[in-house]
Amino acid sequence: MKLTELFLVTIVTERILRDDLVDLIRDNGGKGYTITDVEGEGSRGTRVSDFEGKNVKIETVVSREVGNKIIDQIAEHYFENYAVIVYANPVKVVRGDKYI
Amino acid sequence: MKLTELFLVTIVTERILRDDLVDLIRDNGGKGYTITDVEGEGSRGTRVSDFEGKNVKIETVVSREVGNKIIDQIAEHYFENYAVIVYANPVKVVRGDKYI
Amino acid sequence: MKLTELFLVTIVTERILRDDLVDLIRDNGGKGYTITDVEGEGSRGTRVSDFEGKNVKIETVVSREVGNKIIDQIAEHYFENYAVIVYANPVKVVRGDKYI
Amino acid sequence: MESLLSNFTSPIVMAFVLGIIAKVVKSDLEFPQPIYKALSIYLLLAIGLKGGVELSTTAFSDFIWPVVATIALGIITPLIAFAVLRYMGKFDISNAAGIAAHYGSVSAVTFIAAISYAESLGESPEGFLPALVALLEVPGIIVALMIPQIINSGSGSIKKALHEVVTGSSIILLLGGLVIGYLAGPVSFEPVAPFFVGGFQGALVLFLLELGMITARRLGDLKKAGLFLLGFGIVVPILFGILAIIVGLWSGLSIAGSSVFAAMVSSGSYIAAPAAVRIALPKASPTLYLTASLGITFPFNITLGIPLYYLIATWFGG
Amino acid sequence: MESLLSNFTSPIVMAFVLGIIAKVVKSDLEFPQPIYKALSIYLLLAIGLKGGVELSTTAFSDFIWPVVATIALGIITPLIAFAVLRYMGKFDISNAAGIAAHYGSVSAVTFIAAISYAESLGESPEGFLPALVALLEVPGIIVALMIPQIINSGSGSIKKALHEVVTGSSIILLLGGLVIGYLAGPVSFEPVAPFFVGGFQGALVLFLLELGMITARRLGDLKKAGLFLLGFGIVVPILFGILAIIVGLWSGLSIAGSSVFAAMVSSGSYIAAPAAVRIALPKASPTLYLTASLGITFPFNITLGIPLYYLIATWFGG
Amino acid sequence: MESLLSNFTSPIVMAFVLGIIAKVVKSDLEFPQPIYKALSIYLLLAIGLKGGVELSTTAFSDFIWPVVATIALGIITPLIAFAVLRYMGKFDISNAAGIAAHYGSVSAVTFIAAISYAESLGESPEGFLPALVALLEVPGIIVALMIPQIINSGSGSIKKALHEVVTGSSIILLLGGLVIGYLAGPVSFEPVAPFFVGGFQGALVLFLLELGMITARRLGDLKKAGLFLLGFGIVVPILFGILAIIVGLWSGLSIAGSSVFAAMVSSGSYIAAPAAVRIALPKASPTLYLTASLGITFPFNITLGIPLYYLIATWFGG
Numbered sequence A, B, C: 001m002k003l004t005e006l007f008l009v010t011i012v013t014e015r016i017l018r019d020d021l022v023d024l025i026r027d028n029g030g031k032g033y034t035i036t037d038v039e040g041e042g043s044r045g046t047r048v049s050d051f052e053g054k055n056v057k058i059e060t061v062v063s064r065e066v067g068n069k070i071i072d073q074i075a076e077h078y079f080e081n082y083a084v085i086v087y088a089n090p091v092k093v094v095r096g097d098k099y100i
Numbered sequence D, E, F: 001m002e003s004l005l006s007n008f009t010s011p012i013v014m015a016f017v018l019g020i021i022a023k024v025v026k027s028d029l030e031f032p033q034p035i036y037k038a039l040s041i042y043l044l045l046a047i048g049l050k051g052g053v054e055l056s057t058t059a060f061s062d063f064i065w066p067v068v069a070t071i072a073l074g075i076i077t078p079l080i081a082f083a084v085l086r087y088m089g090k091f092d093i094s095n096a097a098g099i100a101a102h103y104g105s106v107s108a109v110t111f112i113a114a115i116s117y118a119e120s121l122g123e124s125p126e127g128f129l130p131a132l133v134a135l136l137e138v139p140g141i142i143v144a145l146m147i148p149q150i151i152n153s154g155s156g157s158i159k160k161a162l163h164e165v166v167t168g169s170s171i172i173l174l175l176g177g178l179v180i181g182y183l184a185g186p187v188s189f190e191p192v193a194p195f196f197v198g199g200f201q202g203a204l205v206l207f208l209l210e211l212g213m214i215t216a217r218r219l220g221d222l223k224k225a226g227l228f229l230l231g232f233g234i235v236v237p238i239l240f241g242i243l244a245i246i247v248g249l250w251s252g253l254s255i256a257g258s259s260v261f262a263a264m265v266s267s268g269s270y271i272a273a274p275a276a277v278r279i280a281l282p283k284a285s286p287t288l289y290l291t292a293s294l295g296i297t298f299p300f301n302i303t304l305g306i307p308l309y310y311l312i313a314t315w316f317g318g
């Protein structure tokens, strides 16, 4: 099976940003995403979404360029006021061209 | 602590394939797996499992050979008709020989 | 955006160890963590937490040293008697200095 | 006309509409998955239990003919549906069989809504009808899945699909409930009645709220489904309903019972069938079969179909 | 005094205290998230339904003035709260407006607890009060979010926040319930009453157990909130309560009705408002507004406030 | 004999069997985790509340001796269990103590099933028995966990385990419910009774359906547990049951009360104890203690044990 090297960008953030970030991913050329309900702690405390299910983790497999764009956008719009962590690592993807 | 380099194979797919894929992992020599309930979107739309809890993410830490076998099998049996994404990345595992 | 290379340490274990491991991460210098409810199978069978929601996955983004300390501590205290898998991989983190 | 209106002001139907509205205005209202599952476990078990308790006080001769009628319709309806879809609708074999499997089976919620409707009019449909729901659930799916196997060798795993249907949670709960209710009888059932009978209608309101939200998602797929399927999803249920009323009355069911029977037979499954079809006929499009059974026939039946079947049953049986 | 004590031995209030205790002793007691959500869906829908059924038998002239009073207080209270926070408390614009939005809106649970309290004393507050809860939920948030827009251009997205509030699940459920209950009327409502009325008080006990646990987490933030906010969270609700009693009695509400109205007006939202404020005023600190409305005012109202409002209403209206 | 049969046709017992069957035929029936948790919160709180309300109308002298009896048995039974396991069964210290901790504690569901059984026979066991369940939950676990500490220094953290037991959710809910029920009394309890009393038996049916499925998973481990443990899991509960009947009757409990007391004392914990043992005795095998208490003793008690204890109590006390 041919494997393509792409990037897995992982975002963990407040649940309230969920739909916004999905839009952000799509608008920057992401072809898909996977969302998990998670809990967590970091440098910021209180969430307004105590009632709504804590944090979400959004993972998206993208090309390097799309990944960079997504990261930049998140940094610009959400880093200042929201609880969010973003990291990326290379992954080998089957049928990788579907996701570029 | 001695760390062994192995591969983390991640599969996100329709919930209905869950048990089949667990069998597939075992049959190809996987020694364990971790399953998470997730949601997501990609190129395929409707799931029959709207009622059943969306997608599942299956992660398995395996040797390179086992990983390749698993990927090939999934590609052969499920890529045509089902919603599925598969990717892999190297990880350093503690007590790695347990998983080979 | 400047990206820092750090390590993502992933631990999957019995739910009953959840709070202990969070303490262990903090005590060794981890600055945050993300927890997911998961299911899984490995070499150990029965969990006492059948009622409590199976396994948990704990992910923490840390520096190499902190990661090594965490891994060593877990190996020392939990490997003998509990179901646990630990692995690590490098990730590029945005605002990485927050997590060192 | 009036009885139609009374259906529209039933809390059950209005909750369904509220669910649709919530999604149309993009509300963040969300029904937790586990609650949805719990409600469906509760509803299916409750139907089974009540049916079983009733069965325990019913003479065998009263329900043997309805049983025969149910099995017959369970075999005939998917065949008719397949023929219509394949030869009139020009669907390929997989899709025609996949959709047919849904219409051969039954939607438990449609059944419950029909019972509630009849009861709201002061009628009392036969108590053993839930046993017929359990009976009708399986054969239609099997018949439909067999078609591609006979025509050519289908690609999916029919054996796995059969296991899926026969041991599916709805069958386990319905049948299990029936047996428990039957063995318990009215006296042992009494202590659990407040939970399973008293709370039933209210729980149904919540369930239909969620079904409305799920259906709303399907409505977006209506375009992809096409005009033929839209017509199919309304006309074929009406035909099946009329057929069921005739057969039902003939088998000895009361007028109200026949109208509920019609709702049952005309309804399309959207829990048991989709899972089985996805496994046995992986090439069949979930968009098509789910849109038909959940996006078209279910809302039609719940709002217009049920009062219509009652009207027709009254004409035929009066 | 006695009526105060009777509030403390109500299962609802004691369940709330038990929840706090559970967290204080670090019990592993945990309320599953989906259950919490399901309970709040149930409670909101149930309030709406009951209110709607009552509305269907109430003359328009009976509730038109209370409606006017509600809207007026929905506009005035966030403005007062903002002024107090900004000019006496020296909070910045974002935080003052963010907290004000919470106090302009309403806590449905406080409302329910007030109804239960009144009923436990043998009173019967007006049945249409839930309609006022739905009415009061939105305008206060809008007014408060507008303030920073008017003073300077606020940074967050006010449009998104408004959509969030207006289509929020509490509004959909309350309003939807009201309409369904109104259209159904007492007769169609009867079959679902055991679920939505009979089970209501008990479900509320579970809900308050969980609210107690959530509140306990807030208590840890009390220090960060500061003394001013602590005073604000107690004194301002009392003032709003007195204001509401006067306006309520004037608008024709009964004594019991006015006391419930006071609990409503004095309460701070902790579901609809936080989500909207987080979006529209991202710089406002969730710690401040959640601690105020959920950590201070809610426990105060549920234990002391409600009996107090009843006492005052009796003085004023007697 | 007849009363045994009547136990087998109780909806509760049959739901348990249905759960086992569902797993044996590999049905996809699944009980959502949060629902399971919610049901157990509900059941424990409901037992507590009902017990508390009863306590509030019971004279102190009526239950002081049963309290003493409960504590005594809570201390003695784990010691006996340990001795049997260690010296007859040749288990190592960790495993013997770990299993003993389970049998020193109590299974709330077994208790409830025993109450239901007695009530189905027209008996009315003492209303304060739930208070004894809360009392019996803790000491047995503590005693058993102490044994390895005394014999040699145990490896796990006993302090953490004790905190786990004493602040565990079952204690918080049972004790909390008792106190709330006691303070509320019958009058304040009335509005929540439909939820906590009316719905109780039905909720129990759902709970036992799930317990059946969990137990079925344990049945696969029966082989690993070995013949000795199988015998232990049946014979020791019978012995404990007889002991409890004698002590219970002596302490003034009624015949029905003594039979329920026997079910309680003979039962093995499978919620509180496993968590504590896993922490305090990490070397003890969960397979052994869970299979014994949940896979053997629980099904035995629920089907045969409870009617048996009733029979014996009738002999002894008649």
Ligand SMILES: Nc1ncnc2c1ncn2[C@@H]1O[C@H](COP(=O)(O)O)[C@@H](O)[C@H]1O
Pocket (backbone or CB within 6 Å): A012, A013, A039, A040, A041, A042, A043, A044, A045, A055, A082, A083, A084, A085, C030, C031, C032, C033, C034, C035, C059, C060, C061, C062, C099
């Ligand atoms: N070092 C970390 N490792 C893993 N997850 C983290 C880390 N720091 C923060 N997070 C996650 O990101 C969320 C927001 O972090 P923060 O913005 O630091 O409050 C937290 O609630 C965690 O779920």
Ligand SMILES: Nc1ncnc2c1ncn2[C@@H]1O[C@H](COP(=O)(O)O)[C@@H](O)[C@H]1O
Pocket (backbone or CB within 6 Å): A030, A031, A032, A033, A034, A035, A059, A060, A061, A062, A099, B012, B013, B039, B040, B041, B042, B043, B044, B045, B055, B082, B083, B084, B085
């Ligand atoms: N680019 C992507 N990144 C992350 N997850 C994806 C991506 N594409 C698809 N997925 C996940 O895989 C599932 C199946 O994808 P697909 O086969 O493209 O419909 C989706 O529902 C997502 O959960």
Ligand SMILES: Nc1ncnc2c1ncn2[C@@H]1O[C@H](COP(=O)(O)O)[C@@H](O)[C@H]1O
Pocket (backbone or CB within 6 Å): B030, B031, B032, B033, B034, B035, B059, B060, B061, B062, B099, C012, C013, C039, C040, C041, C042, C043, C044, C045, C055, C082, C083, C084, C085
């Ligand atoms: N090879 C593996 N790949 C992924 N997850 C694993 C693997 N082995 C074990 N796990 C996870 O770690 C848990 C404990 O594993 P073990 O200690 O082997 O029983 C399992 O329940 C799985 O969730």
Ligand code: NA
Pocket (backbone or CB within 6 Å): D077, D102, D103, D104, D105, D106, D107, D264, D265, D266, D267, D268, D269
């Ligand atoms: Na049908």
Ligand code: NA
Pocket (backbone or CB within 6 Å): E077, E102, E103, E104, E105, E106, E107, E264, E265, E266, E267, E268, E269
């Ligand atoms: Na207010």
Ligand code: NA
Pocket (backbone or CB within 6 Å): F077, F102, F103, F104, F105, F106, F107, F264, F265, F266, F267, F268, F269
């Ligand atoms: Na015991």
